[in-house]
Structure formats: C-alpha cells, structure tokens
Amino acid sequence: MPKRVAVDEVAAHNERMWERLAKAGIPYTRPQGSPPKTKAGKRRFLDELTDGSLGAFETHGKRVLCLAGGGGWHAILFAELGADATLFDISSRQLETVRRVARRRGTKLTYVRGDMRDLSVLGNGEFDLVYHNHSIVFVPDAGRVIAEVARVLAVGGLYIFSTMHPVTIRMYEGWTGTGWRFKKRYFDDGPIPIVDPTWEFGKIRVRAPTLEYGHRTADLVKACAGSGLVIDGLWEYSPSYEGGPAGSEDDLERQLPAFIRFRARKIGAPAKSPSAANGSRRRTDPPAPPAFAPPPGYSRPNPRRTRGR
Known part of the structure; x- marks a missing residue:
C-alpha cells in the first residue's frame, strides 16, 4: 500500500509499535461491536462512538477525513451514511x-x-x-498536525479531535500507596515516562513502549486559534466513572478525566503569530522536526492514494 515517508524517528518508532499491537489484535486496532443495518441505527452507533460531538453534522455528500483513525468503525460508518470518506493512518495492518x-x-x-x-x-x-x-498523543508537535488539518479543511469545516487529558496522563502508574503523584510536571515537555509498557486486554499481553505526549490544553487551544480554527465544543470525560481498587486506572479516572475532546470550525485565514500557529510557548517550539533516519529496508514510496473495496 502506498504511504507517506515518516516525518521523524518518533513516527518510525510508533509505527513499529502500532504494527506490533495490531498484529496481536488488541481491541484498539480493530472495529469493535456490530453497527445496526438501518441508516438511523448506523447514525446512532456513530454518535455513540463520537460521544455526540458531531452534533447536527449531516454526513451525506460531505468529504470526511478520519485522521490516524485505522482500526475503528468511524470511516466505514461515515461512508455508509453517504460521505466520501478517507482513512489516514500510519499502520498498514490497521488500514x-x-x-x-x-x-x-x-x-x-x-x-x-x-x-x-x-x-x-x-x-x-x-x-x-x-x-x-485519541491519537495526537503520539506526536510531540501537535501544533503541526493542527496546522495541516486547518489547511485541508474547507472554510466552515469541522475538526473534532481528542487526546489523553494532559493532567491525568502525567499520573498513570503514579500511585504511591496512599495517593497519586505526578510522573512529570505539567509544564515539562517530552514523552511521558512509562514504567510498564505492557498492553493487556484479557489474555492478550503485548510489550509496546509507544512514545506519548501530554499536550497542554492551552497549547492545543493556541494552535487552533493560530490556524484559523474557532473552538465551539469542549468535553472532559472518562470511559467509566464507577471507579476501581485504590491505585487502579479506573480509580484515577473516577477522580480525573481520562480524555479531552475539542470541536473546532475553520473560519478563514489563520492568524500570523508564529508562536500561536505552532501551538507552543516560544521556548519549547522546535524550528523543524529532526531528519528522518530510514531503518534498514525502508524505501521512499510513491505518495499517492488508493481507493477501493
């Protein structure tokens, strides 16, 4: 399958990790559940998957990009509800x-x-x-993603994205026995330290140390504003609020949101401020990503899209 060249070593590393996870068949890498057969049922299923963030968005005849969205139902359902849908992902197995x-x-x-x-x-x-x-967490420079999204969006178009909550992601694996501690300061950049990189779902156990970044809320908001996107929806939530044993992720996510979701609309030309456009404070903004060092056997493919069944 044709692909774009990875931007840097972070992308190359996370690509390998997601190929490993997809090969093992963890739930995040494949569609879960069965959508109803009726159009109305499919829309309800899609609204549940997107936590209602689509609002009144009418899918029929629209052009939809599911970005870094391999493995789920989203692209299929958008297409079956009348959209011209494109699925973009770094993992060939998920695609x-x-x-x-x-x-x-x-x-x-x-x-x-x-x-x-x-x-x-x-x-x-x-x-x-x-x-x-839930995938912008896997790149260090979220502002670059948001600027690219703004470019490919039509004026009036919507960008709906979610990521790990920037506070909570710094606290996973941080149980001290009596309370939760931060593994990384909120104001520090760089990947979040991971003590045990094992992904476990039922009988599936896979060691895959993905690189993950806790993007600060203000940086994401500034990146949207600097790219001509106006935020009109914001959600902080956890998959469940029932809790669990002290020190468990369920316990933490009962007290703090696991995720944060934004809905933004493109209003026109972006602002001219460089610091706003890249979505970070000046002291942390890299001038450009590092050069990509191709791993053994890596070749530059023809950058074109494929369409089919």
Whole structure:
C-alpha cells in the first residue's frame, strides 16, 4: 500500500509499535461491536462512538477525513451514511483490517498511509470534516498536525479531535500507596515516562513502549486559534466513572478525566503569530522536526492514494 515517508524517528518508532499491537489484535486496532443495518441505527452507533460531538453534522455528500483513525468503525460508518470518506493512518495492518471489513460490506473508502503531521498528499480545503480520535498523543508537535488539518479543511469545516487529558496522563502508574503523584510536571515537555509498557486486554499481553505526549490544553487551544480554527465544543470525560481498587486506572479516572475532546470550525485565514500557529510557548517550539533516519529496508514510496473495496 502506498504511504507517506515518516516525518521523524518518533513516527518510525510508533509505527513499529502500532504494527506490533495490531498484529496481536488488541481491541484498539480493530472495529469493535456490530453497527445496526438501518441508516438511523448506523447514525446512532456513530454518535455513540463520537460521544455526540458531531452534533447536527449531516454526513451525506460531505468529504470526511478520519485522521490516524485505522482500526475503528468511524470511516466505514461515515461512508455508509453517504460521505466520501478517507482513512489516514500510519499502520498498514490497521488500514488492511478496515479494508477487509469494508470490502465484506461493499463499502468504498480511500486509504492513505502516513504520519499525521504530513498531509501533503491531501489538497487544500479538501474536507468538510476531519475526525481525529485519541491519537495526537503520539506526536510531540501537535501544533503541526493542527496546522495541516486547518489547511485541508474547507472554510466552515469541522475538526473534532481528542487526546489523553494532559493532567491525568502525567499520573498513570503514579500511585504511591496512599495517593497519586505526578510522573512529570505539567509544564515539562517530552514523552511521558512509562514504567510498564505492557498492553493487556484479557489474555492478550503485548510489550509496546509507544512514545506519548501530554499536550497542554492551552497549547492545543493556541494552535487552533493560530490556524484559523474557532473552538465551539469542549468535553472532559472518562470511559467509566464507577471507579476501581485504590491505585487502579479506573480509580484515577473516577477522580480525573481520562480524555479531552475539542470541536473546532475553520473560519478563514489563520492568524500570523508564529508562536500561536505552532501551538507552543516560544521556548519549547522546535524550528523543524529532526531528519528522518530510514531503518534498514525502508524505501521512499510513491505518495499517492488508493481507493477501493
């Protein structure tokens, strides 16, 4: 499958980790559940997946990009509800998983493999909606992603994205026996330290030390503002509020939100402030990502998209 060249070593590393996770078949890498067969049922299923953030967005006839969205139902459901849907992800295995499901259902999608920070294969103003679920956490320079999204959005288009909550992500694995501590200061940049990189779901156990970044809320807001995006929705939430044993993730997520979700609309030309456009404070903004060091056997493919069943 054609792909875009990885932007840097972070992308190359996380690509390898997600290929490993997808090979093991963890739930995050494949569609879960079964959508209803009716149009109304599919829309309800999609609204549940997106936590209602779509609002009154009408999918029929719209151009939708599911960014870093391999493995889920989102792209398939958007297409079956009348959208011209494109699925963009760094993991070839996740793209192939969705392709197989879509083929069985007779659903047409466009597939692109690449780093979410490099959308150069996509045109200016090409999409009415960019849906970006729980994956901006895997890149250090979220502002670059947001600027690229703003470029490919049509004026009036929506960008809906979510990530790990910047406070809570710094506290996982931080149980002291009597309370929670921060593993990393809120104001410090760089990847979040991970004590045990094992992903465990039932009988599946995979060691995959992904690089994850706790993007500060203010930086994400400034990146949107600097790219001509106006935020009109904000949610902080956890998958469950029932709690669990002291020191468990469920216990932490009962007290603090696991995720934060933004909905933003493109209003026109972005602001000219460099510091606002990249979404970070001046002292932390890198001038450019480091050069990509190709791993053994890596080749530069033809950057084009594929479409089919």
